[in-house]
Structure formats: structure tokens, C-alpha cells
Amino acid sequence: MFTELNSILNTTPDSFTQGEFVLLSDRRSDASFLIHHFLSLYLRARCKVLFLGLVQSFNHYSAISQRLGVSLTQAKEKGQLVFLEGLNESLSVLIPRETDTGSEAMGFLRDPAVGLKSLYEFVRSGATSSGVGEQEEWGPPVLLVDDLSVLRSLGASVDAVLDFSHYCRATVCSQLQGNVVMLARCDGEEEEDDGDDEGSERLLRGLTHQCSLTLHVQGLPTGYCRDIHGQVEVCWRRRRGDGRCTHKKLFQYKVHDKGASFFAPGTSSAVL
Amino acid sequence: MLTELLQGTEAGGFLIIQDSASYSGRHLLKSFINAALNREEAVHVLGFEVSEEELTEGLIGSPVQRLHFHNAYSDPLGWTDQPGFTVHQFCLEELTRLVKQTSHPKPATLVIDSLSWILRHVGAPAVCKTLQQLRKGGAVRAIMGLLHVDMHQRGTVGNVCHLATSVITVAPGTKGDEAVAKITKRSKSGKVVQDEEFFSIKTDLTVVIQSMSSQLGHKQADPEESETDPTANLTFNLRLSNTEREAKQKLALPFVFSKEKKTALLHSSPGSGRILYEPDANDDYDQEDPDDDLDV
Numbered sequence: 001m002f003t004e005l006n007s008i009l010n011t012t013p014d015s016f017t018q019g020e021f022v023l024l025s026d027r028r029s030d031a032s033f034l035i036h037h038f039l040s041l042y043l044r045a046r047c048k049v050l051f052l053g054l055v056q057s058f059n060h061y062s063a064i065s066q067r068l069g070v071s072l073t074q075a076k077e078k079g080q081l082v083f084l085e086g087l088n089e090s091l092s093v094l095i096p097r098e099t100d101t102g103s104e105a106m107g108f109l110r111d112p113a114v115g116l117k118s119l120y121e122f123v124r125s126g127a128t129s130s131g132v133g134e135q136e137e138w139g140p141p142v143l144l145v146d147d148l149s150v151l152r153s154l155g156a157s158v159d160a161v162l163d164f165s166h167y168c169r170a171t172v173c174s175q176l177q178g179n180v181v182m183l184a185r186c187d188g189e190e191e192e193d194d195g196d197d198e199g200s201e202r203l204l205r206g207l208t209h210q211c212s213l214t215l216h217v218q219g220l221p222t223g224y225c226r227d228i229h230g231q232v233e234v235c236w237r238r239r240r241g242d243g244r245c246t247h248k249k250l251f252q253y254k255v256h257d258k259g260a261s262f263f264a265p266g267t268s269s270a271v272l
Numbered sequence: 273m274l275t276e277l278l279q280g281t282e283a284g285g286f287l288i289i290q291d292s293a294s295y296s297g298r299h300l301l302k303s304f305i306n307a308a309l310n311r312e313e314a315v316h317v318l319g320f321e322v323s324e325e326e327l328t329e330g331l332i333g334s335p336v337q338r339l340h341f342h343n344a345y346s347d348p349l350g351w352t353d354q355p356g357f358t359v360h361q362f363c364l365e366e367l368t369r370l371v372k373q374t375s376h377p378k379p380a381t382l383v384i385d386s387l388s389w390i391l392r393h394v395g396a397p398a399v400c401k402t403l404q405q406l407r408k409g410g411a412v413r414a415i416m417g418l419l420h421v422d423m424h425q426r427g428t429v430g431n432v433c434h435l436a437t438s439v440i441t442v443a444p445g446t447k448g449d450e451a452v453a454k455i456t457k458r459s460k461s462g463k464v465v466q467d468e469e470f471f472s473i474k475t476d477l478t479v480v481i482q483s484m485s486s487q488l489g490h491k492q493a494d495p496e497e498s499e500t501d502p503t504a505n506l507t508f509n510l511r512l513s514n515t516e517r518e519a520k521q522k523l524a525l526p527f528v529f530s531k532e533k534k535t536a537l538l539h540s541s542p543g544s545g546r547i548l549y550e551p552d553a554n555d556d557y558d559q560e561d562p563d564d565d566l567d568v
Contacts, residue, residue, distance in 0.1 A: 117351050159392050163349060166321075170346045174323040205422045208293040209388075210321070237296065 001041040001068065004262040005034075008234060008251065009213075013045035018140055019173045023211040024183040025204055029230050031183060031217035033255050035146045036061070038181045040070040043080065047178070048138040050126040052119075052145045054086030067258050080138055082126040090154070112155030116164035124171050127178065140178040143168055147183035148207070149200055158199070162206040169210060182207065212238040220252070227270035228252050232262065273455045273467040274481060277438055278307045284407050285414040288387070288436040290429070292422045295444040295451055298322070298385065299473045301418050302330060305383055306477040309335035313413070314380040316371050318357065320344045320389035321418075327385065330477050340374055348389070359393045363402055368411040379413035382406065386418035387432060396428045403435055445470055450482060 291297030343356035
């Protein structure tokens with residue numbers, strides 16, 4: 001986890017707001033480094049983590065988490081981490097073999113029109129179950145999804161993905177008082193489209209309406225810079241104690257080997 | 273106008289709050305719910321988008337008993353075995369049954385959070401039909417709905433808002449917690465009134481309207497009473513008498529190009545030299561004056 005981001009979001013492994021729906025988004029950039037932050041944060045906080053890793057293999061996440069000081073393999077063995085390896089599961093749906101686990105989580109690939117109900121069932125059973133023979137009590141459940149946009153490219157409609165995120169929020173955030181972190185990606189420029197029915201922009205807007213905290217990652221508007229990799233706009237949407245409804249802050253960041261540093265615009269160590 | 277709308281809609285009224293991803297209209301919707309509860313009306317909420325806890329956060333006191341929350345949030349599509357109110361139950365019969373369940377002498381106000389959720393699953397024609405039937409039906413006195421305009425096509429938004437008697441579009445304001453509301457109100461006689469107001473919502477859900485002039489930073493509108501006369505209370509005289517004022521106005525400033533100066537410069541006085549020019553073969557002598565089109 002990134003300590004500077006923790007102080008920006010006012011979270012620590014020991015105290016964090018429960019019932020939050022965090023939306024990570026990026027436009028022509030890569031916000032997946034934030035997923036690693038939240039993954040290591042919630043594992044350190046001893047929460048039960050349900051990770052839908054749809055874009056990369058388990059080894060990829062494991063290698064990066066190792067650098068952040070968290071072992072995914074250990075967490076998985078202890079039952080703290082439930083990992084859905086989307087790449088493997090999709091393959092087993094499309095090319096069934098005898099050795100398959102039979103998990104229907106990616107079953108929507110057979111018929112995308114059906115919607116993501118089976119994926120939701122997987123999330124619900126993962127979040128509510130406490131495995132047989134588990135010695136340790138874990139904290140509130142946390143769902144991480146990397147990433148939602150890939151569901152669209154696999155054939156699910158924007159409405160189906162929004163329904164899925166709604167149900168995840170209803171179950172994990174409201175019912176179980178856990179947190180949900182989802183990544184959604186945009187490819188093009190921000191268009192003022194007149195209600196483009198199937199589009200990553202519409203998905204992003206729909207998710208923004210549902211969430212309580214957004215972190216939007218973009219490249220620097222002035223272009224490429226070796227020392228500053230981009231900017232993050234943090235937007236708190238829920239009314240907080242001091243009465244402010246929407247509170248926005250902009251930071252610049254740099255990703256390095258063992259983490260990422262965040263700073264106010266113009267205060268990069270390369271500049272000062 | 274926002275205050276008038278908060279004080280109550282007439283029977284058969286349909287209020288729509290339009291919002292977008294940049295500013296949520298739910299806070300304003302909660303203010304309207306709070307105002308209706310304080311008027312001792314029964315309020316039925318069809319909650320699709322947020323849970324009961326989140327919606328009732330901030331609503332305090334005994335009026336909350338008159339608020340009936342119908343849970344369409346935990347399972348609106350019937351995916352689990354304990355569905356609450358599903359989106360497919362959005363029709364006249366079901367809604368009338370729902371509202372009549374609670375016995376209250378006055379017809380209730382129905383709040384829909386949000387219309388966008390229903391429009392994503394049920395087509396716009398069916399939604400409009402149900403809303404119109406509800407308005408004419410008499411089971412509910414007034415309807416309030418939240419609509420996310422950036423989630424639908426313009427035509428759909430237009431169709432639904434056409435049924436409304438008042439439409440409030442909220443957007444973030446220039447500073448801090450303030451937002452701007454563009455209000456369109458259609459009265460029964462057909463008259464349409466539009467207004468734009470800046471407002472902010474306090475923690476007790478009351479709406480505070482900011483005056484327009486405080487928002488226009490570049491225009492300083494000084495009222496007359498605050499203007500002080502700078503030439504008063506001085507030990508020297510800065511005022512002008514009438515003769516002095518006339519002399520001042522008559523004075524020709526040195527760099528102002530007036531008519532007298534122009535004629536003096538352009539017409540040379542007699543006796544000064546004249547310029548004779550004889551072009552030879554290499555010159556390209558153009559008789560036309562290139563400065564002819566200047567208005568000097």
C-alpha cells in the first residue's frame with residue numbers, strides 16, 4: 001500500500017470507512033497500480049478479500065504484491081483471499097475439460113445476454129461464506145474488481161455491468177458493511193455524446209452515480225514527463241461530517257518499483 | 273422559485289430533479305422529502321439506488337414515521353429468493369396497492385429514487401404511461417422523481433420531463449458547496465415560468481438560496497447607499513465651480529486628433545514648398561493615392 005495515498009484518503013489498515021464504494025477510473029492511462037494499493041491495504045487490514053482478477057494472471061498480482069510486502073499465496077491458503085482468475089475461468093468455459101472446478105462465475109460468456117447474475121452469485125457466496133475449518137476470523141468483506149470494462153468487451157451490456165455493480169454494492173457495502181473497489185477504463189476523449197447507449201463513457205457515468213469515492217487517473221495535460229507519470233483526481237461524493245457534499249482534490253503521482261508517491265501539483269521532487 | 277416548490281406542489285403535480293455525474297441531485301431530493309414530511313404528509317419512497325439508511329440519513333425527528341421506504345435496492349431484479357420491490361412491479365396496480373397499504377387520511381406523496389433505474393430496465397413508453405396513470409389516478413397526491421440525464425438519450429429525458437409540472441436541473445456551482453438550479457414550472461393554465469437560482473443545502477436539509485449578485489464576481493454591483501463622496505471632508509478643495517467645469521470641457525487635449533488639427537496638418541499654408549515629382553522610366557508611378565481609403 002502507498003502511505004501517501006493512505007494519508008490523502010485518511011485510511012489506515014486499522015481504521016477505514018466501511019460501506020464505501022470506491023471507483024478507480026482512467027482515461028488513456030493505467031490506474032491498475034491503485035488496485036495493488038487497495039489489495040495490499042485490505043489484506044493488511046485483515047479483511048476477507050474477494051478479488052476478481054479478470055485481466056491478469058494470479059502470478060502477476062502475486063509478484064507485485066510481494067514487492068509491496070504482502071503474500072497473496074499465503075493469504076489464499078489461509079482463506080483470507082478468494083481469487084477468481086478470470087483468464088483461466090473464461091478458457092474453461094469456452095473449452096470445457098474434465099479437470100474443471102465447475103465454477104459458473106464466467107458463465108455469461110456462453111450467452112452474454114443473460115447478464116452477470118452468475119458472477120454476482122460467485123461474489124455473494126465468496127463474501128458471505130466462512131470456509132469450513134477456518135481458524136481465523138476475518139474483518140468485513142472487500143470486493144476488488146480488475147476491471148469492469150473487460151466485461152463489456154466480453155459481451156455484457158453496459159446495463160448488465162451496472163446491475164452487477166449495483167448488486168455487489170447492495171450486498172457487500174450495505175448488507176455486510178464491507179467495501180467495494182472497482183476499476184473502469186475509458187479509451188477515448190471525453191465526448192459530450194447524446195446518451196451513447198453502449199459506451200465506456202456511459203458505464204463510467206453510471207458507476208460514478210453509484211459510488212462514494214472516485215479516483216480518476218489521467219496523463220498530464222501538458223504531455224509526457226519522465227518524473228511525473230500522471231495526475232489523480234480524488235473526489236469524495238458522499239456528504240461527510242463537515243457538511244460538504246462533493247470534495248475534489250488533484251494530485252500528481254509517480255510510480256516506482258516498490259510503490260507510488262503522490263504530491264500536490266508542482267511539488268514533485270524532480271522540480272523542487 | 274425553489275422555495276415555492278419546496279413549500280408544496282399542487283395535487284397532481286410531478287416534480288423531476290435532473291442531475292448528472294458531476295453533482296448529485298439526491299441531496300435536493302432529500303430536502304424535498306424533509307419538507308413534505310414537515311408538512312405532515314405521508315411520503316412513500318421507491319428506493320432503487322440507495323439503501324434506506326443512506327436515504328434517511330439526516331432526516332430526524334418524529335416525521336420520519338410518515339416516511340415509508342419500499343426496498344427496491346437490495347434486489348430489484350429478483351436475483352435472490354427474497355426480492356423486495358422489483359423493477360417489473362412498476363405499474364399502476366402494484367403502486368396503488370403499495371401506497372394504499374398504509375392507512376393515512378391524506379393521499380400520499382410518491383418519491384422515486386430514481387427514475388433512471390427504472391428507465392434502464394423498463395422502456396420509456398411504459399414508464400410514461402404508468403406515471404401519467406398515477407397522476408390521474410388519485411392514489412398519490414404528488415410525485416417526485418430523480419433523473420440522471422447523462423444516462424439516457426435526450427429523447428427519453430425529454431419524453432419523461434414532458435409529463436412533469438416542474439423540472440429542476442442541478443449542476444455544480446462556482447464555489448464551494450453551492451449549486452445552481454435551473455427551474456422550469458408549468459402551471460395548469462399552461463403558463464411556463466423559468467428561473468435560475470444558486471442554493472446550498474445545510475446539514476439539517478434546509479435549502480438556502482444565495483442571491484444572484486453574490487455569484488457575479490466580475491460585476492461589482494454597488495448599491496447607492498454604500499457609495500461615499502470622496503471629495504467630502506478634505507482640507508483642500510477638489511470640487512469644480514460651473515465656470516471651471518466649462519473651461520475644463522472646452523480644453524483641447526494635446527494628443528486628441530480633432531477636426532481643427534486635421535485641417536491644419538493636411539492643408540499646407542501658402543508659401544511653404546511644393547513637391548514636384550517627375551518619374552523617370554524605371555519608376556512605377558501609380559497616380560492613385562494608396563492611402564485614399566483611410567478615413568483620416
